[in-house]
Each structure stands twice: as C-alpha cells, then as structure tokens.
Amino acid sequence: KKKSFNWLAYAILSAGMVSLVIGVNQLSKGLKNWRLWVLLILAEILFILFVRISKRSTSKLLDLSVFEDRAFIFGACAYFLLQFINIGVSFVLPNYIQIVNKQTSLIGGLVLLPGSIVAGLLNPYFGRLYDRLGAKVPLYGGAFLMALGSFLLANWGLSLTTWMIICFYGILMLGHRMSFSNTMAQSLKIVDKNLKADATAVCQTAQQLAGSMGTAILAAIIAVFQNKQTGSYATLTAQGSRIAFYFTFGLGILILVCDCV
Structure with a gap:
C-alpha cells in the first residue's frame, strides 16, 4: 500500500530542531542575548x-x-544523554590539549584513539553481556x-596531563560502548511491535540531535569562561x-536514574 509522505510535518519538525540547535549556540553570548x-x-x-499536525493528519510522519x-x-532520554556526553567530551578534550597543554592538533586527536580502539574491540563482548545477564549489568555499569x-x-580539570586524559577518556568510552547499543536494544524491546x-x-534522531547539542552546549560553557578578562586564555579554558x-x-x-526507572 502506497502511503503519502507528510512534507509539512517534516518541514516543521526540521525547522524546530534547527532553531533549537542555533538557539543553544547563542548561550555563549550570555542569557541576555535576545536571539537565544x-x-x-x-x-x-x-x-x-x-x-x-501529527495528531490530526492521516499521513503521520x-x-x-x-x-x-x-x-x-x-x-x-538515556540514549540521548549517552551520545551527548560522548560527542561533547570528544570535542572538549582536543581543544583542552591544544590550548591548555600547548600540544599539537595531532596529539589532540591521538589522545582519543586508545580509548576508542579498546572500547570498540570490546563492543561485541558488551553485546554478549546483555544477552547473558540482561540489561541491568551493561546499562548500570x-x-x-x-x-x-x-x-x-x-576533578583534575585544571591540571590534566596527556596520560590522565587518555586514561579518563578510556574509562568514559568503555561506559559509552557498554551502554549505548544496549540502551537502544532495551528501549526497542519494551515497545509494541507495531511501534x-x-x-x-x-x-536515531535523538542520537543525531545529541551530537550537535552536546558540542554546542559544552562549547558555550567554555566560551563563557574564555570571554572573561580575569586570567590567561589557557587558564580560562x-x-x-x-x-x-x-x-x-x-x-x-x-x-x-533513567536506567533505574
């Protein structure tokens, strides 16, 4: 059966998301910014x-x-926040290494590599962990x-060394890989088959939106401090x-909290 595509709902939803992301980007200019x-x-x-429109239309997006x-x-929500933290932190750390630790952009990118590789290799194991022990262990862990x-x-945010960043980011990435795919699997498992x-x-939409929101909000937080006039640019960063x-x-x-509920 051929179904029509609801272009109006699509355009409105897209415009809403674009407005949200651009609006969040205005946070770096302060809460008094009228554009925000x-x-x-x-x-x-x-x-x-x-x-x-979605409730009234027979052709639902x-x-x-x-x-x-x-x-x-x-x-x-948990799935959204997992990606929010992942992309946001992945944006902050290379900038931290270059601005605060005075390292090259190459080092800034390479410090994320070990944690990503180890977490990626363990990803199949985390899937088997979900199959054997259920959702609680990988999600909570x-x-x-x-x-x-x-x-x-x-805790060490004012004096992070390269090796500290590699270790701490590795822990964070292990948590992301352990939870991310399993959170989606569990979320889809509990809904009706027709939905x-x-x-x-x-x-999937939440994942994409989380990436842009995570980068925008964390960048805005850092920019608020960078715009101050009470210290060096590296210290403020x-x-x-x-x-x-x-x-x-x-x-x-x-x-x-979301996993517990």
Whole structure:
C-alpha cells in the first residue's frame, strides 16, 4: 500500500530542531542575548505545531503514541544523554590539549584513539553481556563508568596531563560502548511491535540531535569562561572545561536514574 509522505510535518519538525540547535549556540553570548530566547521560543512553538499536525493528519510522519510508554521515554532520554556526553567530551578534550597543554592538533586527536580502539574491540563482548545477564549489568555499569570518567576529568580539570586524559577518556568510552547499543536494544524491546519502526526513528534522531547539542552546549560553557578578562586564555579554558566536565558528570548520574526507572 502506497502511503503519502507528510512534507509539512517534516518541514516543521526540521525547522524546530534547527532553531533549537542555533538557539543553544547563542548561550555563549550570555542569557541576555535576545536571539537565544527568540530561537528557543520559536523551537517550542514549532514542536507544539508538529504535535498538533501529527495528531490530526492521516499521513503521520511519526506515531506519537510511542511516547505514551514511560519506560521507552526514559530509555530514549538515556540514549540521548549517552551520545551527548560522548560527542561533547570528544570535542572538549582536543581543544583542552591544544590550548591548555600547548600540544599539537595531532596529539589532540591521538589522545582519543586508545580509548576508542579498546572500547570498540570490546563492543561485541558488551553485546554478549546483555544477552547473558540482561540489561541491568551493561546499562548500570556503562552509566557508572561514564559518570566516573566525567568526574575524574572534572576533578583534575585544571591540571590534566596527556596520560590522565587518555586514561579518563578510556574509562568514559568503555561506559559509552557498554551502554549505548544496549540502551537502544532495551528501549526497542519494551515497545509494541507495531511501534518499533517509530521508536527506532526517535532513537536515531535523538542520537543525531545529541551530537550537535552536546558540542554546542559544552562549547558555550567554555566560551563563557574564555570571554572573561580575569586570567590567561589557557587558564580560562581549563576553568570552563572543568565546569563542562562537571556538567557531563551530572548527566551521567541522570542516565543512571533513567536506567533505574
């Protein structure tokens, strides 16, 4: 059966997401920046409009009944936050190494490599862990490691060495790999069979949005400190990075809460 595509809902949803991301980017200019609030309000209006159109239209871009499942909502939130921390921290650390530690861009990129390789190699094992022991062990363990990695980065945020970054980022990446795919698998497992396609679309969209949001928000946090006139650029960058890491630590705790619910 041929179904028509709801281009209007697609355009409204896309415009809402673009407005949200651009609005978040305005955070670096302060809360008094009128563009920030205009764009965020516009995004909210567009999202509300999308919901109303989706409920009335016979050609639905997304079946919103997927959000009636409370367990799925918490799973999707955890999935979003996992990618938010992953991409956000991956953006902050190379900049930290170059600006604060005065290393080259090559070193800035290479410090992320060991943790990524080890976590990637262990990814199949984490899948088997989910199959054998269920969701709790990889989800709780992964969220704990991500929170721990973020806390270690924040605790030593003013004086991180290259080797400390390699170790702490490795812990964070192990947590991400342990939880990420398994969180999506568990989220899709709990929804009705007829809603699995819509649930997959929600998770995949959340993943993409989390990447852009993570980079924008953490960059904005650091930029607020960099714009101060009370210290060297390197010191201010370290201070901003430390707050950004504490922010991701809070999100790691939130992931644990979502997994528990």
